[in-house]
Amino acid sequence: MLNDLAAAYDAYSQEREANGEPDWRDDIRADFASRLPAGGRVIEVGAGAGYTAKWFGDQGFNIIATDLAPANVELCRTKGVTAEVRDMADLGFDDASFDGVWAASCLMHIPDADLPAVLTEISRVLKPGGHFWAGTWGGLDSEGIWQEDRYEPKRFYSIRTDERMRGFHESAFTVLDYHTFDPRPDLDWHYQSALLRKP
Numbered sequence: 001m002l003n004d005l006a007a008a009y010d011a012y013s014q015e016r017e018a019n020g021e022p023d024w025r026d027d028i029r030a031d032f033a034s035r036l037p038a039g040g041r042v043i044e045v046g047a048g049a050g051y052t053a054k055w056f057g058d059q060g061f062n063i064i065a066t067d068l069a070p071a072n073v074e075l076c077r078t079k080g081v082t083a084e085v086r087d088m089a090d091l092g093f094d095d096a097s098f099d100g101v102w103a104a105s106c107l108m109h110i111p112d113a114d115l116p117a118v119l120t121e122i123s124r125v126l127k128p129g130g131h132f133w134a135g136t137w138g139g140l141d142s143e144g145i146w147q148e149d150r151y152e153p154k155r156f157y158s159i160r161t162d163e164r165m166r167g168f169h170e171s172a173f174t175v176l177d178y179h180t181f182d183p184r185p186d187l188d189w190h191y192q193s194a195l196l197r198k199p
Helices: 002-011 013-019 025-034 051-058 070-078 115-125 162-170
Strands: 041-045 062-067 082-085 098-104 126-138 142-145 156-159 174-181 190-197
Touching (some): 002 070, 025 126, 025 190, 041 051, 051 062, 051 098, 062 070, 098 115, 115 126, 126 156, 162 174
Parallel strands (some): 041 062, 098 126
Antiparallel strands (some): 142 156, 174 190
16 A cells, blocks of 8 residues: 555656645644744654745754655755655654654545554654644545545545544644644545644
């Protein structure tokens, strides 16, 4: 599954580069950054083309971008961002080495059975009291290959109800804010924004 996911994002990396970042992330990102120490160390998991990672760097943070897809990592590097190919289930960084973790639209590629271990790994690299923002598409209850996906290979999605997604977060973090909104009214899904803190 991971190989197919990486291949799908490699194949569409230039399209995603051209699309840029949705502007609805701007306020969320700024609020998250305001909670971090100046110049703090931040990791973005599932960094994609690296626009948000570059923004963190421009704000003076010590940012490391990680992504499963090598083509995305190269796009991050072209923006001057330190980036590495990493699996979020095994990040490979030291314990308590980051002040903040940012994860936009990537946790829904993790099966329910594996999500607790991924959240534990994210918690492991985060300092006590550190902040984690996780954004996921959700609102329904389904898991499997998205058959309507135009990407090839088609991507795996675990789309979770708000109650289930929040429950996963509460198992590993303190939930500071959890809300949903609809940036894409054309989809049946909505967006779940979770601001979390490591106890």
